[in-house]
Amino acid sequence: MRIVILGAGALGVYFGVRWIELGSDVTFLVREKRAAQIRENGLKINSTQGDYEIKNPQVATEPSEIESADLVLVSVKGYHLDGTLAHLKALTNKGAYVLPVLNGIEHISVLQEELGKEKVIGGLSFIFASLNDKGHVEQSGDMHHLIFGPLESSQQGICRRLEEFSRDAGFISKYSDNISLELWKKYMFITALSGVTTAANLPIGAIREHAETFHIAKMILREMQSLAAAYGAEIPDQEVESAIQNVHALDPEATSSMHKDRRKGLRLEVDHLQGGAVRLAENTGLEVPYIRAVLGLIKPFERE
Template sequence: MHVVVLGAGALGGYFGSRWEEAGADVTYLVRDKRAKQLEDQGLKVTSTQGNYVTRNPRVVTDVHDIENPELVFVSVKGYHLAGTLETLKVLADKGAFILPVLNGIEHINVLQDYLGEESVIGGLSFIVATLNDDGHVEHSSDFHKLIFGPLNSKQSEICQEFWDLSSKAKVETTYSDSILQELWKKYLFINAFSGITTAANLPIGPVRDNKDTLKVAEMVLNEMQQLANSYNIEITNEDVAEAKSNLQNFGYDATSSMHQDRRKGQTLELDHLHGGALRLAKAKGLNMPFTEAVHGIIKPFEGA
């Protein structure tokens, strides 16, 4: 299988390396600066699940140079999505299916509207990984999970082929026939976790120490459940209870990527995540006061 990884950040670099390790033909579509780094340094993965080195990764800076793409792995931040649409259109027109693993949910409709419903597969990931100063991937957690599944009946064949590849790779892979539900389950959790840690400017441990602060996160979970259900996505009380349990089980100093970005003074995915939820709620006539409050508190820190 020819997999195109759009960008080669920590997420794309990790999964791309694992697929190559399993025998896939992997191309990294990157910007000039990252291309030079990869050409000079190669791509090394240091991982709790085993290390891997790609000494001469296939790197491309012009999408038109890519031939016979089959699947495109998209792991950009939500605020970069608009800038990738024309590139993804070129690849989709060449026959590739698009697998985004962005947080949130609005991007699915954006991509389907631009590329066609048949082209967009549903996906999400759970992994803690970063790039070091040399541009290599450092995977520090025990989990490296990828969940994907068809959003259209015409995607059965490509999903099966991708499952065959990923099941051979050092990746915890789940093929889901209810991928929209999985996307929403992550969405409700990430809005609570990233929202409360970023708004409070604290890791999850100190948040848990204050019951009033933790309650805000729990109320965001409840609001997100109502929002999902209003779109005919069944998120159960058990799903919410599991999300609350996950908030309790993180290490004391664990925090969200959005909070890390706030600490670094970088652009936040606020509009893509919480802003998106508020837009979806407005379309259904729902009020989400806790989500709205979290959104308002974080808003001054949104721009880099």
């Protein structure tokens, strides 16, 4: 399988390098500055699940440099999605399917409208990863999951191929036959976790110590459950409980990628995540006061 990674950040490099480790044909489609950094430092993942380094990965800065691809893993932040659409169009015209792994949900319809429903597979990831100063990945904790599945029945073939192909990869891959529900479950979880850690500017351990603060996370989970239901994804109560248990199980120093970005003074994905939830709620007349409140608290740090 020929794979293009569009968004050579923490997630894109992690999964791209793991596929290379497997012996696959992977090209990183990047912007000039990142291309220069990769040429100088190569790509490396420093991981609890095993390190791996590649000195001269295949890098392109234009889709015209790529003959064809089977799959494009889209791993940019929500605020950069618009800037990738022309590249994605060029690659889907050459036959590629697109597998976005962004947190959130609004990007799915943007991609579907731009590329056609047939081309956009559902995907998400559970991993704690970030880039260091050299542009190498630092992955922590046990999670390094890539979950994907067809949003259209015609995509079953490519998804089964991806499942087969990734079986021996150095990450956990999972085919889901209800990827829409998985997307909403992840959106529920991350809206609560990123909302509360970024707004409080605290890792999860400190949040859990204060019942009033943890309560906010629980209320966001409930609001997201209602929002998902309004869009046809019924998240059972037991899944909300298990999300709470998962938050309890996290290392006290663990935190969301959005909170890590706030600590580094980087741009935040708040409009895509909490902002998106508020927009979707407004469309259905649903009230989401806790999400609206954390959106307001995080906005001053967004760095648009």
